[in-house]
Amino acid sequence: MNIIKTLDVKGLACPMPIVKTKKAIDTIASGEVLEVLVTDKGALNDFTAWAKSGGHNIVEQKEDAGVLSFFIEKA
């Protein structure tokens, strides 16, 4: 996995995690992976839907002590 960048949006509420993720993904190249750390519980469904809307691929997601990590490969 070519993780090029990590975005920490822990503690932020909807819609900021998605908005900041969108801005971050715009700064990386196709095929590169963005790691996002988020605590908003709505993110679980939101990130899946968001990735679909942009054609991006969530290659891995995990949860550790209430922090969700998404690894998003840019389309």
Place this chain on the structure above:
Amino acid sequence: MSNKVAIIASNGSLFDAYKVFNIATAAAASEKEVTIFFTFEGLNLIHKQAMQALSMPEGKEFMAEGFAKANVPTIPQLVEMAQELGVKFIGCQMTMDVMGLKIVDFVEGIEVGGAVTFLEFAKDASPTLTF
């Protein structure tokens, strides 16, 4: 599938502002082309002064604490974010005339138009949302 989201903002409380700008920024961040038509009290949401201190609906003032705790962005922050993401704002000319408001009373970058301006955008939008 339509790539447009059309929103009518016609109410002016703090809750209305969050409903409108959360959906708008989320849609814009999901590659949608978003236009918001601000009419009647909805104009509060982009009025330079009014947007700084939108009221809570009557009887819901206790929720102010919850807003602070949940770490939600302020309305001016959401407005700026929406514009950065390319969300288009249209102020309703008729309501502005009735209220004696001018384009300079609003945040930079809005357009002013009538119902037809909005309808033209909304004719192939999906969804169209009203708040």
